[in-house]
Amino acid sequence: MLIVNNVSKSYGKFSVLENINIEFSKGIYGLLAPNGAGKTTLIKMLTTLLFPSEGEILYNGTDIFSMGDDYRDILGYLPQEFGYYRNYSPRKFLHYLSALKGIDRDKAKNRIDELLKLVGLENVADKKMGKFSGGMIQRVGIAQAMLNNPKILILDEPTVGLDPKERVRFRNLLTELSRERIVILSTHIVSDVESIANEIIMIKNKKVLYKDSPKNICKILSGKVYEIEVDFDQVSNFRKEYFILSERQEDNSMKLRFISEEKKDDSWTAVNPTIEDVFMHVYKDEVIKEG
Amino acid sequence: MNVRMNEFKKVLSSPIILGLLILFIVFNSITIFKSSYFKDDLKVLNEVVAKFGYKIDDEMVNRLKEYYEEQINRLNEITEKRTAKRYSSVSEFYKDNFYNMEDVYSEEEKMFIRNLGIIENYYYEIGQVDELYSNIDIIAKGEYEIKKYGLSGKAADTVRNQYREFNERFHQLIRNGEHKNLFFMGKVYKMHSLLFKTIFKTIIFEIVILSVLITLYLINYEFDCNTEYIIYTTKRGRNLIIDKLCIAICSNLLVATIIIFTALSLYFTIFNYSGLWNVPISSYFNAEYSFPYMSWWNMSFKQYLFLSILVIYASMMLFTGIAFILARAIKNNYIGFFVFAIVFGLFLTVPNMIPRNTNLIFIGGFTPFFLIMNPNIWFMENEALVTFKYYELSTISIWTVLLLILSVLSVKRFKRQDI
Numbered sequence: 001m002l003i004v005n006n007v008s009k010s011y012g013k014f015s016v017l018e019n020i021n022i023e024f025s026k027g028i029y030g031l032l033a034p035n036g037a038g039k040t041t042l043i044k045m046l047t048t049l050l051f052p053s054e055g056e057i058l059y060n061g062t063d064i065f066s067m068g069d070d071y072r073d074i075l076g077y078l079p080q081e082f083g084y085y086r087n088y089s090p091r092k093f094l095h096y097l098s099a100l101k102g103i104d105r106d107k108a109k110n111r112i113d114e115l116l117k118l119v120g121l122e123n124v125a126d127k128k129m130g131k132f133s134g135g136m137i138q139r140v141g142i143a144q145a146m147l148n149n150p151k152i153l154i155l156d157e158p159t160v161g162l163d164p165k166e167r168v169r170f171r172n173l174l175t176e177l178s179r180e181r182i183v184i185l186s187t188h189i190v191s192d193v194e195s196i197a198n199e200i201i202m203i204k205n206k207k208v209l210y211k212d213s214p215k216n217i218c219k220i221l222s223g224k225v226y227e228i229e230v231d232f233d234q235v236s237n238f239r240k241e242y243f244i245l246s247e248r249q250e251d252n253s254m255k256l257r258f259i260s261e262e263k264k265d266d267s268w269t270a271v272n273p274t275i276e277d278v279f280m281h282v283y284k285d286e287v288i289k290e291g
Numbered sequence: 292m293n294v295r296m297n298e299f300k301k302v303l304s305s306p307i308i309l310g311l312l313i314l315f316i317v318f319n320s321i322t323i324f325k326s327s328y329f330k331d332d333l334k335v336l337n338e339v340v341a342k343f344g345y346k347i348d349d350e351m352v353n354r355l356k357e358y359y360e361e362q363i364n365r366l367n368e369i370t371e372k373r374t375a376k377r378y379s380s381v382s383e384f385y386k387d388n389f390y391n392m393e394d395v396y397s398e399e400e401k402m403f404i405r406n407l408g409i410i411e412n413y414y415y416e417i418g419q420v421d422e423l424y425s426n427i428d429i430i431a432k433g434e435y436e437i438k439k440y441g442l443s444g445k446a447a448d449t450v451r452n453q454y455r456e457f458n459e460r461f462h463q464l465i466r467n468g469e470h471k472n473l474f475f476m477g478k479v480y481k482m483h484s485l486l487f488k489t490i491f492k493t494i495i496f497e498i499v500i501l502s503v504l505i506t507l508y509l510i511n512y513e514f515d516c517n518t519e520y521i522i523y524t525t526k527r528g529r530n531l532i533i534d535k536l537c538i539a540i541c542s543n544l545l546v547a548t549i550i551i552f553t554a555l556s557l558y559f560t561i562f563n564y565s566g567l568w569n570v571p572i573s574s575y576f577n578a579e580y581s582f583p584y585m586s587w588w589n590m591s592f593k594q595y596l597f598l599s600i601l602v603i604y605a606s607m608m609l610f611t612g613i614a615f616i617l618a619r620a621i622k623n624n625y626i627g628f629f630v631f632a633i634v635f636g637l638f639l640t641v642p643n644m645i646p647r648n649t650n651l652i653f654i655g656g657f658t659p660f661f662l663i664m665n666p667n668i669w670f671m672e673n674e675a676l677v678t679f680k681y682y683e684l685s686t687i688s689i690w691t692v693l694l695l696i697l698s699v700l701s702v703k704r705f706k707r708q709d710i
Contacts, residue, residue, distance in 0.1 A: 047524045049710045073526045083517025087304065099294045100525035144521060 001025050002046070002064075002152060002182055007055035009041050016041045018206040020055070024152075028178040030193025030214075031186040032275070033203040034283050039186040040080055042203070043156050046184065047077045059152075073102065076150030078141045080157045080186075086130035090121050090140045093129065094147060101148045108147070115143040118173065120166075134161035142170065146177070153177065156186045171196050190276040200275060202282055209282060214275050221273035221281060226260055228268050229253045245280045294527060298538040301512055302505055311504070312546060315497040319554040322493060326485055327561045333475055333482075335409040340473055340566035347417055347471035359414050362407050369400050381408040412476060413576075420471055420575045429458040429672075432582065436675035444648030450675045457672050457680075460587055467589055469571035474592070477579040482562070484579055487599060488667035490558060494550055495603055495663045499610045501550075502543040506614035507627040509539045514622045519710055529706045536698070540611055547607045551600060568593040572671075585672045587680045599669055602662070605687045609659040612694030619701045635660050652676065657686045 002024040009017045017038045033039050044050040045057060048064060048071065057064045064071045084093060091112060098108035116122045119139035129137065138161040145153060155174075159167050174183055175196050185193055193200060193214075200217050202210040210217055225245065230238055235254050238244070242258040249255075259281055263270065302308060342358065343351050366384065367377045373395050378384040381404060392401060433454025437447045464470060475482040510532065513519040523529050572595040573585045586595065614631065621627040642655020655661065656676040662683065665673070669683050679685065 044520075044710075047520075048528070049520060049524060051707065051709060069526045069528055069530070072524055072528050075524060077520070077524045079520035081517065082521050085516060085518070096294075096297050097521065097525060099297070100522060100527040100531065102526040141521075148526070 001060060003058045004042075004046070005056045005058060007042075007045065007052045007057060009038075009045060009050065010053045015206055017203075020203075020208055022201060022208060022211060024182045024184065026178065026180065026182060027198035028174060028183045028185060028193070028196050030197035030200045031184060031203070032188070032190065032193060032200050032279060034188055037203045037283075038206060039188075039203060040156055043077075043154055043184070043186050046152075046154055047075060048072065069102075073148065074151040076145040076148060076153040078145040078155045078158050080160075082141055084129050084137060084140065087128055089124075089126045089128055090116060090143070091125045093140065094144055097144050098147050103148060111147060111149075112143075115146055118146075119143045120169075135163060135166060138162055139166070150181065152182045152184070154184045154186075157188070158185065159187065159189060159192050167192070190274075190279050194275045202279075204282060210278075217275060217278050218273045221259065221277055223270065224259050224261060225257065225271050225273040225277050226263065226268040227255060227257050227271050228265075229255050243281070243284055245277050294531070295534050295538055298509060298535055299542060302509060302538070302542045305505075305508055308501065308505055308508065308546075311497075311501060312549065315501070315550055316553050319490065319493060319497075319550070320557055322490060323554065323557050323561060326489075329480055330561050330563070332409055333480065333562055335406045336413065336473060336475060337563050337566045339410060339413065345473040345567060345570050346468075347420065347473065348468075352417060355414060355417070359410060362410065366404060366407060369396070369403070373400075381411045412479070413473060416476065416576065417473075423575065424465060424470055427461070427582075429454055429461045432672075433457075433675075433678075436678070440647065440675045442647050442652070442675060445650050446648055446652050449650055449653065450678065453678045453680075457585075457587070457678065461585060461672075464573055464585060464589070467571075469573040469589055470575040470583065470585075472570045472574040472576070474567055474570045474574040474576040477577045477584075481579050483577050483584060484667055486558065486596075487669075488665075490554060491599060491603070491666040492663070494554055495606060495666060497550055498543070498547045498603065498607050499663065501546045502539075502607050502610050503614040503617075503628060503631050504624075505542050505546065506536075506539040506611050507618045507624045507631075509535050509542070510615060510618035511622050511624055511627070515624065523710055532702055532705055536615055536702075539615065540608065543607055543611050544604070547604060551603065564592070584668075586670050587672070588670065590670070595670065599666060602666070602669055602683055602687070605691075606659050606663050609687065609690050609694060612690075612698055613659070616694070616697050616701050619705060639664070653679075657682070657689060659686065659690055662686050 004020050004022040004024075007017065007020045008015065020042060031039050031042065041050060045052055046064075051065065059067060059071055059074075085096075088096070094112045094115070095108060098112065099105075103111065113122075116125045119142055121136065121139055121143070124132070124136070129140065132140070138158070142155075142158060145155065159170060162170060171192070174185065177183060178196075178198070185197070187193055197214060199211060200214050201208060202217075210220075228238075229250065231253055235247070235256070238256060238258070242260055245257040245259060247254055247256055257271070257277070259277070260268070339355070343355050363378075363380065366381065370376050370378060370384065374388075376387070378387070384404065385408065388395070392404075396404070430451075433451055436454070437443075437450050442450060477483055508515075512535070513522045513531075522531060525531075527534075569591045571586075572590055572592050573583070575583055577584050590598070613634070614627075617627050617631055617634075618624075621630055638655070638658050638660035642652065642661075645652045645655060653676060661677070665677075668674075668677075672678055673682075
């Protein structure tokens with residue numbers, strides 16, 4: 001079990017995270033927050049790249065920083081932005097990383113073949129990565145994170161650059177992997193985690209706001225999400241009155257999804273809230289700013 | 292895949308490093324070739340040494356005298372045949388035949404006369420050695436150095452003490468007869484300066500440039516490639532920095548060896564030192580100016596060359612350490628190299644600002660930056676600021692300890708640093 005215990009991180013007087021307390025056991029955890037909320041900072045602390053200003057991170061009761069290479073031995077990490085050696089092929093790059101991960105040469109060979117097939121790169125396994133697309137590089141990144149069959153797999157924005165087909169394949173892969181390990185998946189794309197995460201963690205104002213199952217998190221907005229079809233000229237007024245979650249054009253009208261504390265009109269249809277609705281609701285200030 | 296081997300391949304894959312290495316080898320070769328016009332003159336001394344040995348003693352002088360007189364007779368046979376004239380020396384011959392040699396003498400004869408002229412130079416110089424050394428006053432030389440550098444107070448006392456100590460060594464040198472050995476005539480050919488100043492200094496700067504570049508390049512490689520998050524979260528993790536330092540040292544050793552080997556191979560192929568390897572470096576003939584080169588220890592040319600090469604390797608290690616510490620502080624290689632150049636300049640200029648009446652003035656000399664500036668006077672009586680018997684050893688030892696401590700602290704800090 002991985003425990004984040006009263007962890008804070010600040011740079012001088014600038015505080016990024018405050019008193020974070022999270023427990024991770026086997027399963028997929030979706031770390032959901034807009035960009036700049038501190039997801040990557042938390043992940044970098046979980047991967048020993050950053051040191052907490054306060055608090056501790058324990059794996060099975062031992063501080064991960066004092067565990068050193070024993071901890072990193074069970075860690076797989078895909079950073080949000082990562083580089084690669086342009087003159088290396090995926091196979092050569094993975095061989096180098098397996099050496100750094102202390103994997104036996106023969107075992108590494110089989111594992112690399114297996115992973116290259118899994119991420120669909122077996123046909124370009126020996127081509128130089130310099131000319132690879134963003135999606136192909138991302139798949140190399142996913143493969144390297146899984147090289148050592150990690151007990152803790154941490155993926156920061158893993159689906160960036162992947163096409164819809166690859167995203168589905170990736171989600172299925174994660175579901176399979178999560179049976180026997182902790183998978184922490186940081187994203188600002190709700191659909192990445194909505195269907196597969198056992199728990200969703202939302203960070204707001206430097207603190208953990210929610211940590212619960214998607215079903216329970218959705219309950220936050222239970223009975224408050226509605227849909228309505230309105231004429232185009234009414235949309236503007238509606239926007240002023242309610243917080244719009246989504247807008248969709250349908251024939252000659254607009255279908256709006258919005259939040260209201262109570263049902264004020266019979267034409268409103270009550271719908272089940274989704275994680276995306278909660279995300280929009282929780283981070284509405286950030287959403288408005290970004291918009 | 293071996294991690295360290297892979298780190299080594301990163302160095303080999305750098306076009307800048309390989310390009311510079313080739314450029315430096317070519318530059319060194321050109322420098323050596325440019326000075327090779329007098330290589331045939333040097334062969335004459337080798338022939339003399341092969342006949343009479345290099346040690347100048349009464350027996351050797353008598354045999355050389357006999358040989359020289361025989362050759363003068365041979366010269367006169369030629370000149371009598373061609374011009375019906377006789378000469379007591381080659382210099383007298385040249386005075387008389389400055390303009391019309393070409394038409395009168397054959398190529399073979401001209402070569403004979405030229406070579407005899409070289410032998411004559413050595414023969415007459417031998418006769419002056421004792422008198423020259425009897426006029427050398429080491430204590431006075433110390434006072435001259437004190438005046439030259441404007442030293443006073445404790446600084447001047449320190450220099451006096453050093454020259455007093457060197458004076459004992461000077462008398463030992465005379466007793467050993469180290470000065471009375473034949474070597475390429477320094478006043479004419481300046482071979483010591485060519486090898487230990489021009490070539491060695493160039494080699495050292497080339498090695499320093501490459502060592503600093505390689506170290507900065509390798510230590511910051513992951514940050515340059517943006518692979519630091521992937522690499523430093525692997526099992527090997529931040530310990531990789533130690534592998535990188537080891538490979539930087541090995542690569543720098545290799546590069547230094549390539550540069551030294553290519554330059555010296557070419558040098559000793561062109562300039563024949565075959566009979567002179569064991570000649571003491573303090574030989575009078577090595578002197579290029581009025582004051583001869585005198586080493587703190589009795590050592591042969593071969594030993595001096597070997598020790599100088601060792602100092603080059605040691606300097607390379609020190610600069611690798613300096614570059615490692617800089618690389619840990621500065622992640623951009625270009626800025627890192629620029630900062631190194633500034634540090635280099637500061638270490639050479641700042642000591643000049645220290646008052647010249649305290650012993651602090653000498654601290655500035657005990658740095659690798661100052662050490663590599665004058666490789667031609669390593670292990671020798673030198674200018675005031677670095678005339679210490681163990682100057683080279685002290686500088687290398689102090690900085691080795693200092694850089695080892697700083698490197699260990701730097702590695703420890705890296706292990707506790709946010710990436």
